[in-house]
Amino acid sequence: MTQAKPRSPKTSRKGKATGKSTGENRAVGFPEGLTEQDLLNSYRQMVLVRKTDERVWMMNRQGKVPIAASCQGHEAAQLGSLLAAQQDGDCFLFPYYRDLAIKMMVGLSPTQVMLSFMGKVGEPYSGARQFPLQGADLEHRVIQISNVVGAGLTQAVGYALGCRMLGDDTVVLAYLGDGATSQGETHEAMNFAGVHRLPVVFVCENNRYAISVPQSLQMAITDVASRAEGYGFPGVVVDGMDLVQSYQATREGIKHARSQGPVFLEMKVERLMPHTTDDDDRRYRGDDEVEQARLRDPLVTFPAYLKEQGILTDQEAEEINAEAQRAVNEATDVAEAASPPDASDMLSHVYAP
Amino acid sequence: MTQAKPRSPKTSRKGKATGKSTGENRAVGFPEGLTEQDLLNSYRQMVLVRKTDERVWMMNRQGKVPIAASCQGHEAAQLGSLLAAQQDGDCFLFPYYRDLAIKMMVGLSPTQVMLSFMGKVGEPYSGARQFPLQGADLEHRVIQISNVVGAGLTQAVGYALGCRMLGDDTVVLAYLGDGATSQGETHEAMNFAGVHRLPVVFVCENNRYAISVPQSLQMAITDVASRAEGYGFPGVVVDGMDLVQSYQATREGIKHARSQGPVFLEMKVERLMPHTTDDDDRRYRGDDEVEQARLRDPLVTFPAYLKEQGILTDQEAEEINAEAQRAVNEATDVAEAASPPDASDMLSHVYAP
């Protein structure tokens, strides 16, 4: 792992935009530990997440969901890294607000997700006290206390420290955006992890925007992964639009973390939607930019790859779509019918007993 | 400047400790812009600073100075960089609490310094509201609002931004310790300076300790200068025990800062005294370590070099010493006789009018 050289991802910005995924970045043959079933399953997850994401956005427009941050364009990076974490079996996750795919696919049902976005009883992270899917889902080994950018990273590092003190074999995956790399706390988290060689994989989903602020105003470098060296551990650039590559890098990262200490993975991704349902990204980027990015949408390129590889047929793809649509419809109905929490809950749990 | 490769300083830890300075690291001939007079003057300053520093420490033991941080061992780095700044003529300084040599030699009299340590009327930085030499000495273009580690760095960067907005040609020198590099704010300051290519020279006086915490528990790397790359600008390792090298590196740094943006200079120095008058460093480091370090004391090696170069005679050295001693004695007497501020001052200047 330490010898892994940063690879510059081939993005459609740099290559010529043919409008057609050639799959040229993709692994040839099967990566370590991956079965056809895994890939198919990841595709199923990806479709379900996308349908959910789209539904949530729509419901926001209907006034039924106050706020949502879309993960569209980040799915391959998120699901690839999650697949690696799940195969490892002993990982703990500190995602951030854009990680719908991760939070959902650790084991939540579409209904739980919908309850969360609508702030209803059964909300799994905070009892609907917080923004959707924010708080803790301990059953699935996930913590995200807040959406304060960067605030989860020192906590993730502390969690890893605690695991070491108790002799656990856990590796912690800590997720952040490109904007989050500017926060002082991110620096402090990485520095501490480096000094104590803690088992942490930092996964940076670099979509080149922090709301409207482009990467060029966020940092003076191209690959933020290069900062890892300054903390005494390796940084790797990954094509986060590619699930297999994201999986592989994370799997190697987890191994490295457990044996030698932290790793920083920079997943180059695209944010296909505005920052959140509150945002209007036409104020700061051209339509063409997003159109270009859509050519690399994992929901387009991943099934194409699977079909090329003979893992997925058109008919299966249809079925997967239909199944996901049914699940999301059902979840929506259940959540709409569910009750909001009782006003009296407002006063409880300020303190632990 | 950009092509300047980090040089590993030859320290007595690494080389053999002969107890004799061979001057092998030193520049041969005269570095750009330096005259014999400059060097002699720097030596005169160095002696005066050392005598002041020693006196202040002694007065602390007598209960007359509540607190002091000694700059012993840092003089070459501080005076070398100051010399470069003064030759430039258009620099603004944000030193930190250990920078006695800088704060004094920008133009304060020994008496002003003594008044400051004793908290008397005439204290030049804060009217004796703050720790010695903390606040602002605007006449000499120096600001240090607090001794909160790292807190001055974003301010220094903001000052540089302000200068650019007003069209000044100013370069800002921002000083920090090795411990300060861990602070989130330091990261944020460097990142912003990098993004906007601001004219800032970061001068890190790395004495390998933050009070008792050794460098190995502070960072997982050897040369913290290497972090600069991650902010898009060069970092240089300098032997901060060598005044000429410190001068040269700073001079080049200032040029680079003005034309191309920030630079990070890591001055490797030795802290010859405990952290402050409140500290007892025998708790965390052996006597031999300090003894070894004393072999490289600039008050030993610099005059030896000057003598080797034929710039300084034994007799001149004697005179310089005697003159400094007189000045410090006189300053002490004046300061001891001076009045403390009037109690009624306590309520003024909470707000600007």
Next chain:
Amino acid sequence: MPLKSVIEAVREAMLEEMRRDEKVFVMGEDVGLRGGVFLATQGFLEEFGQARALDTPLAEASIMGIALGAAFRGLRPIPEVEFADFVWPSVNQLIGEAARVCYGTNGALSVPMVVRIPYGGGIRGGLFHSQNVEAYFCHTPGLKVIAPATPYDAKGLLKSAIRDDNPVVFLEHKKTYRLVRGEVPEEEYLLPIGKADVKRAGDNVTVVSYGLMLHYCLEAAEVVAAEGIDVEVVDLRTLKPLDKETVVESVKKTAKLLIVHEDNLTGGVGAEVAALVADEAFEYLDGPITRLCGPDVPTMPFAQPLEDAYMPNTEKVAEALRKLAAY
């Protein structure tokens, strides 16, 4: 006079001051290209350029520290904290440093800076997009704190804040941004920092409030007026320095005091108002000093019924007024 919203008033105040004085500039996350997440700085980048509508990296400590440093050079920065909830990384610079600059340099330096902070709840912001943060800054000597309730006050006070040579925390209640509209003169005007405003005169009970809650208090005053209770509504407007005189004068007249704020009860601004009155108007008081405030839970939760349960509102204020009037 034209009707304007609070956000329009805020934007206009900055626009006018930036045109008047080229040392004034805005900086913060998304203030440039996007014109601010609430569009407070819309069009600024186009008019003033990148240098004066500066999109910063996502790092609040540096936003504050860099503003401070620029102020040392003589500029008049207006750093924006995108939401009050994100002010914490910056308070080492704001509470720790900025507030002490003038005092700590014996008056040699001052900090002409206005920190704009959208704050407050009732907008389904949940625990991390709803916070009230005023009490922390009110406890910090060296800072001034302003929290207007109306477009008129917002504009006049923001302009004064920009011209003030001290660090001013300017709190804009997010829910008032578009909800509250009011008359704003075309011609230039300034309002004095440190002066409360009697928004409604009355004889029976004084209610002291600010920000969004001020409007609920005014509504409640009308409700109970119909029942024969004549309420005086004092809008603090400036929270630090507090306009003790106006509050004490009012209580001397009415003999009864209700304080209403959205922020948590314990240690809130209301505690200080109560303490002042319990000392300086003790002999005039004819009823317990009552506070109707946010409960001591960490900000209002996300789900609608929970948020509603947290927020003081017109009916709750009216009820408290009735109780106090009947004392």
Next chain:
Amino acid sequence: MPLKSVIEAVREAMLEEMRRDEKVFVMGEDVGLRGGVFLATQGFLEEFGQARALDTPLAEASIMGIALGAAFRGLRPIPEVEFADFVWPSVNQLIGEAARVCYGTNGALSVPMVVRIPYGGGIRGGLFHSQNVEAYFCHTPGLKVIAPATPYDAKGLLKSAIRDDNPVVFLEHKKTYRLVRGEVPEEEYLLPIGKADVKRAGDNVTVVSYGLMLHYCLEAAEVVAAEGIDVEVVDLRTLKPLDKETVVESVKKTAKLLIVHEDNLTGGVGAEVAALVADEAFEYLDGPITRLCGPDVPTMPFAQPLEDAYMPNTEKVAEALRKLAAY
């Protein structure tokens, strides 16, 4: 019973708890090799090893965030902030995050963490080594705040804090560390969080205080006792949650209340105490609620006369007691 200093009591409390429960550990700047700048953790590295006496990098935000994360894993960290003045970089984790964990996870997670913070002035610490920070934390729901005045209270309360499942801010007044000595039992004991202590019973005036000032209040009570004024001295000990009952009971008896603290007057803990009493004991009051506190300047300055002018002391307290008694 043996006489101990406050710092000895603090050290013993941690030592006993670390021996009792191996999930307890200390972390912070200089807590390991040096044993703490005040020697609160002297010998811990030798007894418990590096992992449980953890010297951290110089970065307070991470000290707090890492402690928080470790607490999520079930450990019971005691992070130390070297001086209160350096707490600001950490408050995003402490005020922003830690305080909201239990509420924001609907009770699923809690934070068994004690943040030790040496604070306070009178030691020639100047603007950046003297700060009082209690009011900020007292305004933060989800935190508990303790500020003992004596070795006995310090030990018993610190032990309780370590066993508490909530984030506790434990404030140790630096000037009391070696100055204040008192009896501390050999046998183990715990003191309840949230209970004030009547340190001196009296009938004429109630004085409420905590920390270093408590001692000046006790001295002043003796001074005025000789003049026939019988003072009841209430030591809050826990600042959050406030022991309202004890304070209100006392005021019901004496009818007069003086509050003394070193922290700045405006928005300090005294404001909340005054507000509580002005509401809940209004009918019993027979004099204005008076506060004798640090003036509203940014902490006590360095020079001796300036520091003295800032600090409340025995004589100032006695004078305020006389004035109130005569009312």
